[in-house]
Amino acid sequence: MTEEQILKALEAVMDPDLNRNIVELGFVQNLVIGEDNSVSMELVLTTPACPIRDRFKEQCERIILALGASSAEVTLSAKAGRVSMPEVSESFLNDVTHIVAVASGKGGVGKSTVTANLAVALSLSGARVGILDADIYGPSMGVMFGIDQAPAVYEDKTISPVLARGGISIVSMSMFSDSDRATIWRGPMASQMIKNFLHRVRWGTLDYLLVDFPPGTGDIQLTLTQECPLSGAVVVTTPQEVALADCRKGLSMFDSVGVPVLGVVENMSYFICDKCQKEHYIFPQGGGERISKTFGVPLLGKIPMEAALASCGDQGIPGVLYNPNSVSAEVFTQVASEAVRKISVFAAMASESLSTFRYTFEELPEESL
């Protein structure tokens, strides 16, 4: 049994998203054949949150054993491939592999709830995760994670994020004593604060940094999309969403800077009754589907309304941590793994041409809106 034979056999293992085999993709590394015919190898995936990593591992082990190895040891690791992005000089963002925007057309749709719970779901899957709460007029990560601590500020005016529940590194306007004054800030001051958040935070090494965008498409959002090398965006909406125009603006904002929209998350899709566990559809349905169809972006999932989810937010423990067996936790976990899968696909394709994956809004027939 030679190294070549093993590699040849491992070519049978395909990555269903990238549509190539794991050898070709360079996932197989540090292949060692011991004197006793034992085989060990490392499988370096594009994301630590790979939803099928266990299947990969099992397939590889089976193939190696079938070749006659006395034992097969496959260790999993991940090195996220980065989408080609504008260089941000002198920024601590350079050690952050993927920055993902969480955005919405309007406030109150549960954007922050989605951000917090996706972050926790990713962290539980083994990724290093941070949250930049960029909603400086309505910061909520402090409350959602129960943070009462201020970040460390260094002499060079850089700061460290606060390490919160679930191992999430967080920076939020709510951590600063003058956060109340932010509500009266004018555009330029707010944009300056956002730039500080982007460039003066010592994030350290992160796999995913989720950015809780302010709702809508104002100055701050534009600053963020221009200065932040985003790998993709998740758009949060509700089933009763009627204003496709808001959503269209948001999507075209990302489109104009070449940021792929990973998909839409519909929040508060239905209500699960604590008593009878039945699903009740309170709002008119179909908002998420309509956006998905109209704009050609995937619907990543539908989050139910749960009384516990709202109270977790108030208690400072994201639902996925507090109530991991809830329906919402399950959906958040699925949405997180689907989103990072999409990121990996876009990252892999980026070198070829990202532009082919972008929707050109000028091409949208008006009547479809």
Ligand SMILES: Nc1ncnc2c1ncn2[C@@H]1O[C@H](COP(=O)(O)OP(=O)(O)O)[C@@H](O)[C@H]1O
């Ligand atoms: N799926 C849900 N079930 C129950 N309550 C929710 C859900 N999503 C959001 N909420 C609650 O709705 C309110 C608004 O959510 P939030 O995440 O702050 O919205 P946004 O950031 O879009 O303004 C919060 O009180 C939150 O706890």
Ligand SMILES: [Mg+2]
């Ligand atoms: Mg919010």
